[in-house]
Amino acid sequence: MIHFDPRVLAPAAVAILFSGAVQSAEEEDASDTSDRYGSVSGSLLLSSNYMFRGISNSNNRPQVRGDLNWSHDVGLYAGIWASNTNFGGPGNSMELDPYIGFAGDVGETPFSYDIGFWSYNYPGSESDLDYQESYLVLTYKVNKFSAKPSFWYSDNYFGKDFLNGVSSFAYDLTLSYEFPLNITLSGVVGRQTFGSSADELDYTYYSLALSRTCSDFSFELSWHDTNGIEPFLADPELADGNVVVGLTRNF
Template sequence: MTTRIAAAATLALGLSFTAGTAGAFEIESAGLTVGITPTVSSDYLFRGVSQTRNRPAVQGTIDIQHTTGLYVGAFASNVAFLGTNARQEIDALAGWRTTFAGVSLDLGAIAYNYPGYQHTAPGTFDLQYYELAVKAAYEIPSLPVPVKILGAFNWSPNYQLESGNGYYVEGGVEIGLPYDFTLAARGGYQWIQNNTRWGSPDFGNWNVTLSYKFSDFVLTAGYFDTSLSRSECFGSQKICDARGMVYLSRTF
């Protein structure tokens, strides 16, 4: 079992590197920019693995950033993990965003929480954990269309299910197309120290998406997959299979 970013989160909760997200509002007297993004999705994927056992998700993100680049935020979604009573996930985010030599940087931390989840039975372990994260984005200048290169590195000293050090790296590209379309591709790899406790080998994941922006809405459809076979997937579940997804988000 794993947690988090919905495909929606991959694009939406990745959270913009700069304040002033389309549709966000400003509190000028406090130097704050606030963005609220509800999302409905055909599934909730985190690093290619379904968090809802292949069922739809309703999610929300809030991002509050100061003019200094400091920010806090939160993400909420329904979840469904086999053999647990976890039904919701509420994450807390905090960090600092800046730009250096044309590169947008995001240095932050994410705490993954599952209110109401109990693991008092023998042989069960805690779902909650935290990660430190570094993200970078660079838009290549002087091209006919906008092209952005993305990279990220996440580390947890005690990953989900108390499985020890967890390391995740990801790279990607976003290409702005005519008529407010965006083509994006991402690939990442997850390492876990204690694979037996975690429930799968280390694995890769990748996706290709096409998004269309209209007004303050973004409609996205994509293909998502992992390197895990059915027999390697958390007790032979179907949550690691390749799939198509669609989701709709709006920023207020």
């Protein structure tokens, strides 16, 4: 039988208790620092296609996407979003999008809001395709169900070298339900519209997705389609019934 000497165990116990207290204090300090200065998060996505409102922006090829976000408890957030592209003419192989916004709950109700500004930039393109959108996203969530209408407005869609001076307004509704085992089923239906001088380009987009989250990873299988796409806006093959698989790592 093995015997333990209390004179040995006592200092060890004190050391364990002290280290626990130090770790707790460090965690509390980290929490205080996070509360004071906000927190940083991000994600990395590997996907079989880059879909944007029903249209492939990667020419039906794989996408690698990253996002780095800073947020504060008061509701303010800002970040940078980046992806490869194959869309927008010669030299364009990258999209780099800074954004800023403010989000919060509406009192004690099941409603929340997110309002912000998103800038789309294509640094390698030989054409001027950069543009910006202001957005408003509302969310109604009860238990495992959520409904999320969103609204996006731009005063110059896709920059000076595409639809110069033409405004755009996109609106959609996302419905989702969370099942056991962290499985979520969601659907989106939306409408992309343009100013009166280009209203013949208006089209409808929709998608259906099934996703599962496990720890810091999430897997998604989705289907995207459109109705009313004009060849001037996009090759119909890039907007016709695309099935996409993606794996995201959150950190």
